Amino acid sequence: MSFIKVIGLTKSYSDTKALDNVSLEIEKGEIFCIMGHSGAGKTTLLRILALLEKPDSGEYYFDGTKVDWNDNLRKSITMIFQIPVMFNTTVFKNVAYGLKIRNYPKNEIRKKVKEVLELVGLQGYENRKAKSLSGGEKQRVAIARAIVLEPKLLLMDEPTANLDPTNSAIIEEIVREIVREKETTIVFSTHNLFQAKRLAHRVAHIYKGKIVEVGDTKEVFENPKNELTKKFINGELF
Ligand SMILES: Nc1ncnc2c1ncn2[C@@H]1O[C@H](COP(=O)(O)OP(=O)(O)OP(=O)(O)O)[C@@H](O)[C@H]1O
Numbered sequence: 001m002s003f004i005k006v007i008g009l010t011k012s013y014s015d016t017k018a019l020d021n022v023s024l025e026i027e028k029g030e031i032f033c034i035m036g037h038s039g040a041g042k043t044t045l046l047r048i049l050a051l052l053e054k055p056d057s058g059e060y061y062f063d064g065t066k067v068d069w070n071d072n073l074r075k076s077i078t079m080i081f082q083i084p085v086m087f088n089t090t091v092f093k094n095v096a097y098g099l100k101i102r103n104y105p106k107n108e109i110r111k112k113v114k115e116v117l118e119l120v121g122l123q124g125y126e127n128r129k130a131k132s133l134s135g136g137e138k139q140r141v142a143i144a145r146a147i148v149l150e151p152k153l154l155l156m157d158e159p160t161a162n163l164d165p166t167n168s169a170i171i172e173e174i175v176r177e178i179v180r181e182k183e184t185t186i187v188f189s190t191h192n193l194f195q196a197k198r199l200a201h202r203v204a205h206i207y208k209g210k211i212v213e214v215g216d217t218k219e220v221f222e223n224p225k226n227e228l229t230k231k232f233i234n235g236e237l238f
């Protein structure tokens with residue numbers, strides 16, 4: 001079985017069907033992109049994969065285990081949001097927080113925090129106030145804070161939507177590095193076609209709550225099969 005397998009996920013908010021019968025498989029170590037327009041259902045799908053939300057119906061298998069939304073898989077899954085929220089303290093304490101509440105010994109916390117800060121290119125930032133950092137730096141702290149817990153699945157909801165191209169490129173390189181160095185699977189959402197193309201191994205196009213096409217990135221961009229995906233790629237779908 002695939003690392004992630006969801007079957008027939010459906011989620012409605014009053015009269016809005018945010019997800020409509022979504023089935024998807026994601027392999028271990030993949031960088032997988034959910035692309036689609038505003039309101040297509042990207043965040044809803046990521047929140048369900050992150051166990052932050054329960055679908056109205058459907059099944060979710062995580063690493064061979066059927067998810068029942070009450071179990072303890074949460075430590076294996078972390079989600080990063082579009083606008084990172086920093087704790088009002090130093091970068092070190094922001095990143096160390098999750099390890100501290102899990103009672104890791106102090107020297108191990110120092111070692112792990114140092115390692116992930118290097119990975120996100122923020123070595124030497126330990127004593128800086130997190131809230132005073134730039135948007136791009138904050139997003140890198142958010143990534144460090146997530147990966148220090150060594151999640152098996154990292155979900156990123158439009159991680160570069162508020163960043164300029166330079167900072168977006170830095171984040172994209174960090175994502176590649178995480179997948180190279182750690183045994184992490186990454187699922188990210190974007191409405192940025194270029195980012196999907198650059199970063200993802202495979203992409204799913206979600207439209208009005210339905211996955212209309214999924215495949216290898218190159219394949220989908222060069223030879224889209226679905227008419228809506230063709231239009232989306234050509235910028236003709238509004
Ligand atoms: N908590 C909620 N209450 C009511 N409606 C919601 C809620 N969350 C999402 N929706 C609706 O569900 C649909 C899908 O929303 P979702 O946030 O998943 O889209 P999205 O693809 O992430 O969009 P965006 O690109 O703007 O972030 C939208 O019509 C949205 O208005």
Ligand SMILES: [Mg+2]
Pocket residue numbers: 042043044157
């Ligand atoms: Mg969203």
